[in-house]
Amino acid sequence: MAKDHLRAWDCDYERRGRLWGGAGDLPELPQDSRILELGCGDGKTLGLAADRGLPVIGLDISKQALALARGAAPAAPLILADARALPFRDGCIDYILAYHVFGHLLEGERRAAAREAARVLRPGGRLFFRDFGRGDMRYGRGEEVEQGTFRRGAGTITHYFSPEEAAALFCWMRVAHVEAVRWTMRIRGSEVVREGVWGELAKSE
Numbered sequence: 001m002a003k004d005h006l007r008a009w010d011c012d013y014e015r016r017g018r019l020w021g022g023a024g025d026l027p028e029l030p031q032d033s034r035i036l037e038l039g040c041g042d043g044k045t046l047g048l049a050a051d052r053g054l055p056v057i058g059l060d061i062s063k064q065a066l067a068l069a070r071g072a073a074p075a076a077p078l079i080l081a082d083a084r085a086l087p088f089r090d091g092c093i094d095y096i097l098a099y100h101v102f103g104h105l106l107e108g109e110r111r112a113a114a115r116e117a118a119r120v121l122r123p124g125g126r127l128f129f130r131d132f133g134r135g136d137m138r139y140g141r142g143e144e145v146e147q148g149t150f151r152r153g154a155g156t157i158t159h160y161f162s163p164e165e166a167a168a169l170f171c172w173m174r175v176a177h178v179e180a181v182r183w184t185m186r187i188r189g190s191e192v193v194r195e196g197v198w199g200e201l202a203k204s205e
Contacts, residue, residue, distance in 0.1 A: 008155030013064035033094035039101030043072025083113040088120040096127040103131035103159045121203040133180045134160045135195035161197040176200040
């Protein structure tokens with residue numbers, strides 16, 4: 001099922017090892033809940049969840065990523081699977097963390113993954129969404145393969161969202177909030193603007 005832009009993650013993790021740094025953050029979640037992280041990558045968020053005693057299941061399409069995630073969160077259940085075909089029964093997940101995963105999918109794949117996320121969430125369950133926004137300094141870099149979606153050197157793709165587009169992706173869920181968030185950082189001595197689209201969505205009861 002995996003396409004070239006999805007298989008590219010295995011190559012990237014194998015070549016570069018742990019890709020993501022920084023402490024990150026998490027929403028306040030009950031410790032007795034069932035939490036799924038879509039696209040857990042090398043375990044940055046899983047490690048933070050483990051430090052807080054949260055029972056997060058990590059899921060990723062890349063074997064190399066999961067091998068790295070095991071080192072970050074040794075006790076976390078890890079699943080090799082595709083977000084477009086989740087190996088869970090309907091309504092069994094309380095919360096989904098979707099940090100920089102939907103943006104690495106093409107349009108049809110994003111819609112399929114969003115439907116699957118809604119399917120496995122329990123009524124009232126929530127999805128926490130984060131991806132890059134169109135005001136990000138990397139927008140426009142690389143080969144544009146779809147509107148707002150760019151392929152860069154490693155073969156992976158990144159889609160840059162507007163808040164309205166992110167909300168529309170989950171049109172059958174209630175939007176608690178979706179917003180563009182900007183911050184600055186220094187890269188090679190220059191200050192650059194980063195932008196993310198962050199949201200919280202709830203499945204109807």
